[in-house]
Amino acid sequence: MITKDSYHIIDTLIRQGRSFALWRIPGNETIHFRMQSYGTPDLLGSYTELNGRSGFVIAPFHISDKHPIVLIQPDCMDLPEDILETPQDNIEVFQQAYPEIVSYENEKAHYTACFHAFQQPLLRGIQDKLVLSRAKTNPKSASFSPGKVFFQACERYIYSYVYLCYTPLTGIWMGGTPEILLAGEGNQWQTVALAGTQRLKNGKLPHAWDQKNWQEQQLVATYIRRQLGTLGIVPKEKGPYSARAGELAHLKSDFRFTLPDNQKLGDLINLLHPTPAVCGLPKEDAYQFILQHEGYDRSYYSGFIGWISPSGHTDLYVNLRCMNIHANTYTLFAGGGLLASSKLEEEWNETEDKMNTMRNILE
């Protein structure tokens, strides 16, 4: 069994440059571990290449040579009981390989300029929704332990999917995300439409939602219905209802369905990802708009992570409430859906609240 005392083993695996993932499913105490000790993870250039494949996948928002889809092909299913640290285990090796993501010195000014740029197509009715996000890089203390932070996140976020993933190509990613992209097995599959955000009220789920949040979530739900429909899938739908994500609440609809061919999960992912929960509508224009106007590289934030196995169990989540850990710094990421009616201060505060998911466990 993996317990929080194992944090130093996890930290050593990172220093040794091993490709591995640890994750914990919402509402479940088991911590899963998979490591590829031989060879290097597969690099894929399209979602459809995931058809028939299994392993732990980390996929970016925008596939490029710098950020390919990385598929860990594990040959080791148990966390080593103990591990020998050698003088070669050198943090500087990975320090050079992963230049940190530099955030804007005056972040609020950059966000404000982006907000106004994003509002143009929304106000003109060219776009219905656009997700604007940002990154914030902070110095990290010398004693920072990714292993320890992972176990803290598991304890604190029981309703989220908590993961830690390291590969030499992606660097260290960790998060506690509330959003399923695709999960299931056999003839029981599931996705969600998750959007709309507010803080918990006295630690409890709020049940009243304003029109902007409803509309934002409805756009995602309609999109999912339509995309599934193109495969002839008519899902069973539940919601929208209020769902918890750390200190925040979202509106959520569940979609349950069977698949015509479980070996074609890549085709379905290609249809769904990126959903308007992280991109926008109409999808393709929103995607291009974000790449051109957001002003930074989302990297693996708002991509997806998780275990994929067409003949076993699959648990893929949207990579939100996450951070990328570098040698001396860590970078937090967060975004929110903008509609024509969005207000700058509210949206900015929402990104702060979302970043707090990871920030709160570092304090």
Ligand SMILES: C=C(O[C@@H]1C=C(C(=O)O)C=C[C@H]1O)C(=O)O
């Ligand atoms: C984009 C993020 O979250 C997404 C956007 C939401 C919104 O706009 O209200 C809510 C949940 C997520 O689908 C994020 O956490 O960075």
